[in-house]
Amino acid sequence: MGISRKKPREPEADPFYDMLFNMLIAFVFCFVIALLAFNPKFAKTGDIPAHAEFIITMTWPDLNPNDLDTWVENPAGQVVWFRNRDAGLMHLDRDDRGMVNDVIIVNGKEVVNPLNQEVVTIRGFEAGEYTVNVHYYDSKDRQPVQASVSVVKVNPRAEVIFYGTVDLERKGDERTAVRFNLGPNGEVLGINTLPKTLVERTEK
Template sequence: MRRSRHPREAEVDPFYDMLFNMLIAFVFCFLIALLAMNPKALKAGDIPAKAEFIITVSWPDMDANDIDTWVQDPASNLVWFRAREAGLMHLDRDDRGLANDTLVINGQKVVNPLNQEVVTLRGIAPGEYTVNAHYYEVGPDADGIKTGQPVEVTVSVLKVNPRAEVVFHGQVKLARKGDEATAVRFAVLPDGSVGAINTLAKTLVERR
C-alpha cells in the first residue's frame, strides 16, 4: 500500500483530499457540539436527508499507520477501500495515515494531522451492521523508521435523522499490522431507530 504508483495512490489529489478531510471533521464536530449544547434544537428537517447514519473511525493525529474501516450491512454487503459503495453504504473518506495528508504549497510542506475515515449510510436497510477496524499497514515515523506500534482506534456512530443522536462511541486497540477488531455491531429497525448494540467479535477482512 505504500508502494509507489499504486492504483490507490494514483487516485489521490492531496490538496482536495486534505480539504475534504478537514470539512468532514468540522461538520462532525459541529453536529456533536450542537447536540451537546441543545439536543432539542435539532428537529426533523434541520439536517439535510443525505445520510441516515455517519460512522467515523479515527486514530491519533500524526500517526503514520494506515487503519482501514470495514462495514457490513444486513445483506452481507461490505464497504472498504476497494469497494467504496455497497448497498446503501458509502466510504466517503479513505485515510492512509500520513501517506495522503501531505502536500507542498509555495515550497512549504503542509501536513493535515487528522487521521479519520468516514462511512455514511444513506438509507434505512433494517438489520445488523458490523463496524470493524483493520491495521492495514505500518507507516514510517518522523525518522523514516517503521516501528509498528499499537494503535488505539476510536469509532463513533451518529444517527442523523430525524435528529442527531450518538448511537455508539468507543475504542479498540490494534496491536500490530494485520490485526482486526470489531468496534460495534448495531441493529437498525424498520422505522430507522437503533435496537441491540454489542461488541461481539466478527471477522470481515478474511472474507476478502
C-alpha cells in the same frame, strides 16, 4: 486673502477592529486549507456528499504514520472498504492512509494534515444488523494503535448511538468496534460488541 481651511482629520482606524478583521481572514483561509486537505476529491470535483442517515467515523492519533481501515457490513452481507467504496446504501466517504498523501503544497509551502480519520455514511434505512470493524492494514513503526469509533444517527437530530475504542497490537489485526441493529424506519433496536471477522472472509 482667502481663508485657509484645513481638511478635517480622518479618524484613525481602531487597531482592535483591524486585528479582528485579520483574524477573520486567517480563519477563513485555514478553513479552506483544511477542507482541501481533508477531502482532496471535493477540491477536484466540487462533489457534495449525498444525504446521510448515519455517519460512522473511525479516528486514530494525529500524525500517526500507520494505516488503519474501516470495514462495515450491512444486513445483506455487503461490505464497504477501501477497495469497495460503495455497497448497498453505504459509502466510504474518506479513506485515510496514515501520513501517506497528507502533505499538500500551498503557495509553494508544504501543509501537513495531521488528522487520521475515515468516514462511512449510510444513506438510507435497511433493517437488520450492521457490523463495524477496524483493520490494521499497514504499519510504519510496528507499534500498537488505538482507534476510536463513533456512530451518529443524523436525523431528525444528531444523536451518538455508539462511541468506543479498540486496540490493535500489530499489522493484520482486526477488531469489531460495534454491531448495531436497525428497524425498518431507522430506529436502533440493539447494540453489542461481539467479535465478527469481515476482512478474511471478504478478501478470499
